[in-house]
Amino acid sequence: MYTTKKCSEVKVNIIEITDFDAKELDIYARLKEAELLNGFGKNGGIFIAESPKVIERALDFGCVPISVLIEHKHINGEGKPILERCGEIPIYTAEFDVLTKLTGFKLTRGMLCAMHRPEMKSVNEICSGAKRIAILENVMNPTNVGAIFRSAAALGIDGVLLTKGCSNPLYRRAIRVSMGTIFQVPWTFFDPDDNWPEDGMTTMKNLGFKTAAMALTDNSVSIDNEQLMSEEKLAIILGTEGEGLLNETIENCDYTVKIPMSHGVDSLNVAAASAVAFWQLGCK
Numbered sequence: 163m164y165t166t167k168k169c170s171e172v173k174v175n176i177i178e179i180t181d182f183d184a185k186e187l188d189i190y191a192r193l194k195e196a197e198l199l200n201g202f203g204k205n206g207g208i209f210i211a212e213s214p215k216v217i218e219r220a221l222d223f224g225c226v227p228i229s230v231l232i233e234h235k236h237i238n239g240e241g242k243p244i245l246e247r248c249g250e251i252p253i254y255t256a257e258f259d260v261l262t263k264l265t266g267f268k269l270t271r272g273m274l275c276a277m278h279r280p281e282m283k284s285v286n287e288i289c290s291g292a293k294r295i296a297i298l299e300n301v302m303n304p305t306n307v308g309a310i311f312r313s314a315a316a317l318g319i320d321g322v323l324l325t326k327g328c329s330n331p332l333y334r335r336a337i338r339v340s341m342g343t344i345f346q347v348p349w350t351f352f353d354p355d356d357n358w359p360e361d362g363m364t365t366m367k368n369l370g371f372k373t374a375a376m377a378l379t380d381n382s383v384s385i386d387n388e389q390l391m392s393e394e395k396l397a398i399i400l401g402t403e404g405e406g407l408l409n410e411t412i413e414n415c416d417y418t419v420k421i422p423m424s425h426g427v428d429s430l431n432v433a434a435a436s437a438v439a440f441w442q443l444g445c446k
Contacts, residue, residue, distance in 0.1 A: 174245050176237065179256040182264060186252065189276045190231050191264050195333050199279060207279040209332040211342070214240045217275045219342030225277045227251055231265070233258050233272030241273050248275075279332060285323060288348045289369050292320035293395055294445050297366075297373075299358070299411060300327035300402040301432060307331055308339025309433035310400070315343035317437065318444025319398075322349040325358045327402070359411040371397040375415040376439055377407050378428060382420035385442045390417050398439050400432050 182191065189198060189208060199207040208228065211217045214236075221227070221244070229252040232241050237255060245253060256264070258272065265274070289295060296319050301307055307329045314322055322331075328351070329336060331344045352362045366373055372393045383390060390396075399415065401407030406429075412418055421430065421438050430438070 174248070174253050175250050177252050177254050179254055179260060179264070186229070187231075187254065187264065189229075190254075190274060191266075195330075198276075199330055199332055208276055209279050209337070210334045211275045211277055212273070212334055212338050214244050214273055216337055216342035217244050217273065219345045220275070220277055220337075221247055223280070223345035225280055225345070228276040228278065229254060230276075231255075231261065231274040233261055236272040244273070244275070283348065283350050285350060285352060285365055286369070288321040288323060288350050289366075289371070294319050294440075294443065295366075295371060295395075295397045296322045296436065296440070297362070297397050297399040298322065298324045298328050299399060299407055300325055301400065302327065302329050303403055304329045304333045304336035305339050306403060306431070306433045307333075308336040308344070310436045311336070311340040311344045311347055311349075313433070313437040313440050314444075315340075315347045317440035319347060319440050320445065322347055323362075323397075324349065324351045325362065326351060326354045359408060359414055363411070363414045366397050369395075371395045372417065373397045373399060373415040374417040374419045374443070375399045375401075375407050375412045376421075376435055377401070377412050377418050378420050379412065379418050382418045385419050385421050385439060387417075387419075390419065391443060396443060398436075398443055400436055400439070403432055 199209060211220045227248045230245065230248060231254045234255055234257055237245065296314055298310065311322065311331060331349060337344055352358060356362060363373060372395065374390060374396055376399060399407060399411060421435060
């Protein structure tokens, strides 16, 4: 059933979900996130934003909405300001239990929005004018990626670069954990055809950045090292969960940096380590 209703002074297209198999619902119910990001829409794909706050930040960034999936009660509640910004795109709606059955998970604040993937910037564009850059090496857990972005936004990081082995920040869980801050901190992937770390490290040095590997080695300096903190342009490199940074990455960095810890603890989760590093080394 298709109806057009008014939300405040703006017309919105409210579509009551009656057919779970409708092709229009594939992006919410049947297609995997990797398929959405890599195979649909302009600029290389589609992503799903979850919750009014996250959708609002994506809209502020300039992302173009395709459709919305929303619980009935939020149409004239928390979702109303968002719907008013979305024009006359399809607004699919049902009760909470129906939406949970359709998507396979409980919607945060009862709202999802499918959006066109934004066009990726180049590494040079991300680094232009930046003083502090975070580089993520093969960080594969979307939760950690989202948490790192949230810390980066809060603690003075100008941009984030990711190697091709990282989880995409546009995965729904990464976006949700970041609270939409992936739309506030500029980011991109290194060219997938480049060899990491050789080509990536060369690029950063050519752009005038000193590089700091977050790793515990015999040559590590403390994170509060005065020379480290005084560097005009610094790239802070964080490694994958468990194994940490590649040995080759560590060997090619200007600094190897440790976080002093107590009680015999020798490492932190990469998201926790990023928060400490950004607080100490980020732009003040």
